[in-house]
Amino acid sequence: MRKTHGARLWRRLWLPLLLFGFYGLPLLVALAQQVPVVPDPVRPPAGAVRGEAGPPPVNLQPEASDSEIWARIRRGDAGQSPVAGPMGPVLIQSEGEVWRDVRNGPYRAYAGWFLVGVVAALLVFFLLRGRIRLEHPPAGVRVPRFSWFERFTHWLTATCFIVLGVTGLSLMYGRELVMPLVGKEAFAVWAIWGKLAHNYLAFGFMLGVALMFLQWVWFNIPNRHDLVWLLRGGGLFGGGHPPAKKFNAGQKIIFWLVVLGGLSLSLSGLQLLFPYQFHFFRDTFATLNAWLGTDLPTGLSPLAEQQLAVVWHGIVGVFMIGVILAHIYIGSLGMEGAFDAMWNGEVDLEWAREHHNLWAEELERRGLAERSVAQPAE
Numbered sequence: 001m002r003k004t005h006g007a008r009l010w011r012r013l014w015l016p017l018l019l020f021g022f023y024g025l026p027l028l029v030a031l032a033q034q035v036p037v038v039p040d041p042v043r044p045p046a047g048a049v050r051g052e053a054g055p056p057p058v059n060l061q062p063e064a065s066d067s068e069i070w071a072r073i074r075r076g077d078a079g080q081s082p083v084a085g086p087m088g089p090v091l092i093q094s095e096g097e098v099w100r101d102v103r104n105g106p107y108r109a110y111a112g113w114f115l116v117g118v119v120a121a122l123l124v125f126f127l128l129r130g131r132i133r134l135e136h137p138p139a140g141v142r143v144p145r146f147s148w149f150e151r152f153t154h155w156l157t158a159t160c161f162i163v164l165g166v167t168g169l170s171l172m173y174g175r176e177l178v179m180p181l182v183g184k185e186a187f188a189v190w191a192i193w194g195k196l197a198h199n200y201l202a203f204g205f206m207l208g209v210a211l212m213f214l215q216w217v218w219f220n221i222p223n224r225h226d227l228v229w230l231l232r233g234g235g236l237f238g239g240g241h242p243p244a245k246k247f248n249a250g251q252k253i254i255f256w257l258v259v260l261g262g263l264s265l266s267l268s269g270l271q272l273l274f275p276y277q278f279h280f281f282r283d284t285f286a287t288l289n290a291w292l293g294t295d296l297p298t299g300l301s302p303l304a305e306q307q308l309a310v311v312w313h314g315i316v317g318v319f320m321i322g323v324i325l326a327h328i329y330i331g332s333l334g335m336e337g338a339f340d341a342m343w344n345g346e347v348d349l350e351w352a353r354e355h356h357n358l359w360a361e362e363l364e365r366r367g368l369a370e371r372s373v374a375q376p377a378e
């Protein structure tokens with residue numbers, strides 16, 4: 001009796017424990033070691049000590065007029081400076097003004113409206129369509145849908161992504177939306193912890209996306225059924241569910257968005273984590289110029305690379321949050337029986353037949369449906 005109870009408890013707890021052990025514990029240790037009680041005072045960069053001998057900020061050359069010197073400074077020409085770092089000798093980086101205007105203006109405004117739009121669209125969809133329920137009673141036969149490793153991969157990616165999304169949005173809007181509510185001190189603590197969580201969990205997310213790709217790429221290669229599925233709006237038009245294998249066309253789109261969006265977020269995020277170490281934008285622009293004959297700038301300064309990484313990371317991140325909000329809706333509230341698949345790893349045979357008929361037929365052909373434990377239909 002006690003053994004059965006223990007086994008049932010273990011069945012419920014293994015996934016949260018594994019996820020916690022995988023990244024929760026290292027994160028807590030990392031946080032405990034690093035979060036300063038009082039933030040370090042801002043120190044001047046190495047070599048920029050007051051009074052240290054060095055050339056004046058503007059090296060006036062006798063042959064150059066003031067206007068020429070200032071034109072060069074405005075262009076971002078490097079001079080000489082004791083300030084360390086690749087941008088030390090650059091007095092003014094003019095593109096930074098454009099970047100600041102875009103970042104504080106349209107970038108945040110459009111991103112915010114996009115997310116509000118996604119939530120409103122999901123609400124309208126729910127009000128019009130309601131929960132997608134089974135058309136026939138459950139068969140009472142459970143069939144395996146996802147292995148424990150597939151579920152571990154999914155929940156590792158999902159939990160990391162949710163923390164990354166919340167802390168990322170806090171970096172974007174926290175000062176305006178959260179600080180007035182909780183006060184400056186509380187917001188400072190939240191922002192420090194949020195930044196650390198964002199930096200560390202990025203690695204869990206990258207691992208999760210890579211494992212997801214390896215396990216599911218085979219099932220997400222487009223086939224002829226996907227076109228029919230899309231033309232029939234996944235069953236919204238034409239009556240009944242269109243044929244589908246293990247993943248339907250809508251799920252394949254989510255898969256590829258997660259893989260490609262995840263890759264793009266990872267690369268731009270690594271560029272932000274390790275400043276001035278990568279020049280992905282210069283390389284991407286050069287490739288696009290060669291392939292498409294475009295004229296994108298390839299002489300980007302190290303700081304312009306970082307500025308582009310900030311904006312790109314934010315745009316892709318907000319877009320992915322919108323996509324994942326829709327995914328979370330359909331995987332939980334929006335469709336009866338879907339959550340079970342990812343939580344317990346099993347679905348009712350009737351669910352499989354209605355949503356993924358070709359996959360269900362294959363399971364039955366391979367005898368997997370009969371071998372599963374029959375349970376009383378509710």
Ligand code: HEM
Pocket residue numbers: 145154157158159161162212247250251252254255258324327328331332338339340341342
């Ligand atoms: C609370 C959050 C989430 C819930 C409730 C959820 C739920 C689900 C469910 C139920 C499935 C299986 C659907 C089926 O059996 O056909 C699934 C699959 C999947 N999930 Fe999630 N998920 C969540 C978050 C995420 C996140 C954050 C990502 C990636 C960043 C993600 C990526 C995927 C992918 C790529 C699949 C396979 C394709 C698909 O079914 O759309 N999920 N999810």
